[in-house]
Amino acid sequence: MSQLPPLSRPTAALFACLALVAAGAGHAAGAASGDGATTRPARASAAKPEAAARERLPASAAAAVDPVEQLRARLAGRLAAGKAVAGGAGGGANLQVVNVPPAESVVAPEVLMRPRPAAPRPRAAAPAANASQTGSHGSSKGSVHWSYSGEVGPQAWGGIRPEFSACARGERQSPIDIREGIAVDLEPIQFRYQPSGFSVIDNGHTVQVNMAPGNSMEIGGRRYELQQFHFHRPSEERIDGRQFDMSVHLVHKDPEGRMAVVGVLLGKGAAQPVVQTVWNNLPLEKHQDVRARVQLDPSELLPTDRRYYTYMGSLTTPPCSEGVQWVVMREPVTASPDQIDIFSRLYPMNARPVQNAAGRRILQSQ
Numbered sequence: 553m554s555q556l557p558p559l560s561r562p563t564a565a566l567f568a569c570l571a572l573v574a575a576g577a578g579h580a581a582g583a584a585s586g587d588g589a590t591t592r593p594a595r596a597s598a599a600k601p602e603a604a605a606r607e608r609l610p611a612s613a614a615a616a617v618d619p620v621e622q623l624r625a626r627l628a629g630r631l632a633a634g635k636a637v638a639g640g641a642g643g644g645a646n647l648q649v650v651n652v653p654p655a656e657s658v659v660a661p662e663v664l665m666r667p668r669p670a671a672p673r674p675r676a677a678a679p680a681a682n683a684s685q686t687g688s689h690g691s692s693k694g695s696v697h698w699s700y701s702g703e704v705g706p707q708a709w710g711g712i713r714p715e716f717s718a719c720a721r722g723e724r725q726s727p728i729d730i731r732e733g734i735a736v737d738l739e740p741i742q743f744r745y746q747p748s749g750f751s752v753i754d755n756g757h758t759v760q761v762n763m764a765p766g767n768s769m770e771i772g773g774r775r776y777e778l779q780q781f782h783f784h785r786p787s788e789e790r791i792d793g794r795q796f797d798m799s800v801h802l803v804h805k806d807p808e809g810r811m812a813v814v815g816v817l818l819g820k821g822a823a824q825p826v827v828q829t830v831w832n833n834l835p836l837e838k839h840q841d842v843r844a845r846v847q848l849d850p851s852e853l854l855p856t857d858r859r860y861y862t863y864m865g866s867l868t869t870p871p872c873s874e875g876v877q878w879v880v881m882r883e884p885v886t887a888s889p890d891q892i893d894i895f896s897r898l899y900p901m902n903a904r905p906v907q908n909a910a911g912r913r914i915l916q917s918q
């Protein structure tokens with residue numbers, strides 16, 4: 553991961569300030585004295601007084617060895633040239649430059665930043681507007697507030713919206729505790745996964761990876777295209793009562809819109825390369841779908857042992873739609889404790905409780 557070296561922040565501040573100075577110290581001083589007058593005239597006139605001031609410097613000052621002295625002399629000259637400061641007693645105090653280090657960094661950030669608040673009102677408003685847009689973006693997409701606990705937790709999902717009624721009334725809901733599967737010779741699943749482009753979104757319920765087209769799996773004579781995969785902690789599905797640290801759901805759709813989800817259980821162990829690639833590309837903000845600049849191969853998420861359980865169930869989040877063929881890989885894969893901790897910091901618990909499996913047929917590879 554590319555982290556900025558510690559020095560870069562002051563450097564960036566310095567550049568910002570240098571830019572500011574280029575825009576004209578005369579303007580800054582004008583702002584400090586309460587002059588709301590706009591920037592352009594001040595900016596245009598700033599360069600000239602500065603040059604004039606430099607010319608007017610006494611030879612002794614120009615030749616001074618101490619850069620701070622040089623600086624003080626230059627600023628004094630500049631202030632003399634820019635009349636704006638004359639009225640503001642505080643302005644003079646602000647322009648103490650005693651602690652400014654090398655001559656090149658002439659600008660003490662504090663000196664020039666302090667008068668700034670009066671000027672940049674429009675710029676300050678911009679981030680706030682963006683933030684509120686991001687917030688309303690989520691709701692404008694029609695996402696309804698539901699959660700994994702509290703008043704809008706799983707027990708309430710079915711009543712939040714009419715479209716969510718299957719969450720309460722459905723009879724083939726997921727996840728389930730997988731027990732007493734019928735061991736038969738299940739056909740092997742044909743995974744046709746390959747290195748692909750992807751984007752990552754933190755959708756407020758999980759971290760989801762949206763896949764570029766080109767990955768599919770075939771089961772029961774149907775070919776399903778991989779749409780996205782996402783994570784749960786702890787695992788939603790259980791096997792003989794056992795819950796795992798996490799699970800991955802690879803969500804597929806066939807051309808008629810039928811869905812098949814492959815569940816892969818994650819336990820603590822060696823690091824998982826795909827998980828790491830996803831974490832490396834986590835967006836900074838929720839609800840932003842951020843395209844990664846690398847590829848990932850979803851087949852690296854699959855265990856080497858491709859035996860599986862399969863049963864008919866539902867989406868495990870609202871609207872809890874049924875008719876989903878579930879394929880749960882029998883062999884878990886590993887993720888490192890650090891990788892699991894990273895997800896836990898975002899979503900400590902995002903698993904729907906197990907649903908009643910009574911009356912459902914579960915087949916398993918033997």
Ligand SMILES: [Zn+2]
Nearest residue numbers: 782784801868
């Ligand atoms: Zn899921």
